[in-house]
Amino acid sequence: MIETHGLYLGDVERNAPKELVLLSIIAQSYFQPFSLQDNLLVILTALTSGSGVGFNRAMLFRAEGGRLKGEMWLGPTSSEEARSIWEILSTPGIGYIEIVEHNRALLSRAGGTLSERIKTLSFPLGENGLRIPSRAVERGEIVNVRGARGEPEVDRRFLDVIGVEDFLCVPLLAREEPLGEIILDNAFTKTAITESDIKLAAICGLIAGNYIYTAALHKKMLDMEKFAAMGEMAMYITHQLRNPLVTIGGFTDQLLRYEGEDRRKSRRNLEIIRAETRRLEDIVYKLGHFLKPEQKPPAAFNPGPILRGALDDPGFRAKSRGRRIRARLARAMPLVIGYPTHVGEALRNLLDNALDATPEGGTVFVQTSNADPRWFVVKIKDTGRGIADRDRDRLFLPFFTTKEGGVGLGLHFVKRIMESCGGAIEVRSREGKGTEFRLCFVKEDRGTDA
Ligand SMILES: Nc1ncnc2c1ncn2[C@@H]1O[C@H](COP(=O)(O)OP(=O)(O)OP(=O)(O)O)[C@@H](O)[C@H]1O
Numbered sequence: 360m361i362e363t364h365g366l367y368l369g370d371v372e373r374n375a376p377k378e379l380v381l382l383s384i385i386a387q388s389y390f391q392p393f394s395l396q397d398n399l400l401v402i403l404t405a406l407t408s409g410s411g412v413g414f415n416r417a418m419l420f421r422a423e424g425g426r427l428k429g430e431m432w433l434g435p436t437s438s439e440e441a442r443s444i445w446e447i448l449s450t451p452g453i454g455y456i457e458i459v460e461h462n463r464a465l466l467s468r469a470g471g472t473l474s475e476r477i478k479t480l481s482f483p484l485g486e487n488g489l490r491i492p493s494r495a496v497e498r499g500e501i502v503n504v505r506g507a508r509g510e511p512e513v514d515r516r517f518l519d520v521i522g523v524e525d526f527l528c529v530p531l532l533a534r535e536e537p538l539g540e541i542i543l544d545n546a547f548t549k550t551a552i553t554e555s556d557i558k559l560a561a562i563c564g565l566i567a568g569n570y571i572y573t574a575a576l577h578k579k580m581l582d583m584e585k586f587a588a589m590g591e592m593a594m595y596i597t598h599q600l601r602n603p604l605v606t607i608g609g610f611t612d613q614l615l616r617y618e619g620e621d622r623r624k625s626r627r628n629l630e631i632i633r634a635e636t637r638r639l640e641d642i643v644y645k646l647g648h649f650l651k652p653e654q655k656p657p658a659a660f661n662p663g664p665i666l667r668g669a670l671d672d673p674g675f676r677a678k679s680r681g682r683r684i685r686a687r688l689a690r691a692m693p694l695v696i697g698y699p700t701h702v703g704e705a706l707r708n709l710l711d712n713a714l715d716a717t718p719e720g721g722t723v724f725v726q727t728s729n730a731d732p733r734w735f736v737v738k739i740k741d742t743g744r745g746i747a748d749r750d751r752d753r754l755f756l757p758f759f760t761t762k763e764g765g766v767g768l769g770l771h772f773v774k775r776i777m778e779s780c781g782g783a784i785e786v787r788s789r790e791g792k793g794t795e796f797r798l799c800f801v802k803e804d805r806g807t808d809a
């Protein structure tokens with residue numbers, strides 16, 4: 360026989376051993392899309408809920424900038440509140456998710472909460488941190504305090520706020536590094552803290568330390584990825600801008616040196632400077648335009664006029680000289696979903712690339728296909744040099760270019776705008792034979808247009 364069980368157990372029966380209840384509460388918080396703050400709240404909940412360890416109150420301190428700072432304090436503020444809360448929480452059918460919800464509401468309640476009181480507390484760590492409460496995390500040991508007023512090592516300000524004589528300090532550590540501390544007490548029931556309470560609190564301390572450590576590592580990793588991406592981008596942009604700037608600088612220096620000597624030479628220099636300035640303008644335009652995220656939602660439009668407009672574009676006409684352009688466009692085109700202005704730009708990019716790749720005498724084909732019920736496809740095919748296998752995976756990456764003076768943002772832009780309106784871009788290519796790009800637009804459900 361083969362039996363299967365879900366990993367998510369729901370609530371463990373209330374009469375199960377409290378160790379099991381505690382571990383189940385904490386382990387299941389991994390299943391929830393909880394933030395670090397929420398996960399720590401779950402641990403404090405497990406430590407204070409009657410079905411968990413059952414302390415009356417739990418405080419959380421976090422280490423920050425060489426100090427231990429008060430962050431949350433969970434528990435009732437008076438015996439009456441304690442009684443009413445425990446009554447609600449022991450109602451049959453109330454599970455740990457409800458308890459966490461209840462506690463979250465308790466923490467965010469304005470005015471008179473315990474958390475407000477400890478947020479003003481902060482104690483030094485390091486060499487000056489040998490008084491209680493800092494001592495537990497500084498020495499990496501659990502400190503059980505009984506009769507605190509008689510112990511000069513206990514910080515008086517802390518005692519005034521906690522207001523009880525007996526409490527337990529549990530350190531939160533990651534490989535010796537102090538991360539924080541949990542402080543537990545039985546302010547209302549006045550029950551003594553037992554050996555088994557201490558062991559369970561220790562387990563919670565280890566798990567909470569682990570939570571904080573993993574969350575910090577995760578954040579560090581995300582920051583590093585972000586910085587690496589920014590660094591890479593800065594490198595590409597610097598590289599793109601450097602060549603035209605160096606050229607402009609060099610030819611301007613020459614102009615200054617030979618001023619008035621040779622008008623033909625001066626004019627040539629000025630023309631080069633003008634061309635390089637245009638190149639800079641083009642790079643800056645592309646950087647600003649092609650990397651900008653789309654703000655507006657896509658809309659239904661007729662692709663016909665845009666396609667014809669791109670083919671009639673004077674720049675494209677001039678560039679295509681010496682090559683044939685064969686356009687076979689459907690007379691009636693369906694309405695498609697996208698960004699009309701960007702689609703024109705996307706097409707011009709693909710036509711531009713096709714012409715760049717096609718030698719004189721070659722042909723560029725532009726064709727539409729309405730055969731698929733869902734997709735309207737625009738094909739741009741050339742008989743150019745094709746794309747090398749090693750470049751195939753990098754085509755759509757920003758700044759990938761094999762062209763002298765190319766920016767490498769054209770295909771990246773086309774892919775981004777196609778995907779952001781539910782469409783796609785496909786590519787087929789054979790080295791030495793040619794390349795075909797396909798823009799696949801989602802058709803609008805109804806309506807055709809000429
Ligand atoms: N039709 C094509 N045939 C062969 N290679 C192509 C074709 N289209 C794109 N490529 C390759 O993909 C690279 C990236 O194209 P993309 O349009 O993104 O940038 P680019 O044309 O180099 O520069 P720009 O940002 O100025 O358009 C090109 O440098 C070229 O190597």
Ligand SMILES: [Mg+2]
Pocket residue numbers: 708711712769770
């Ligand atoms: Mg291009």
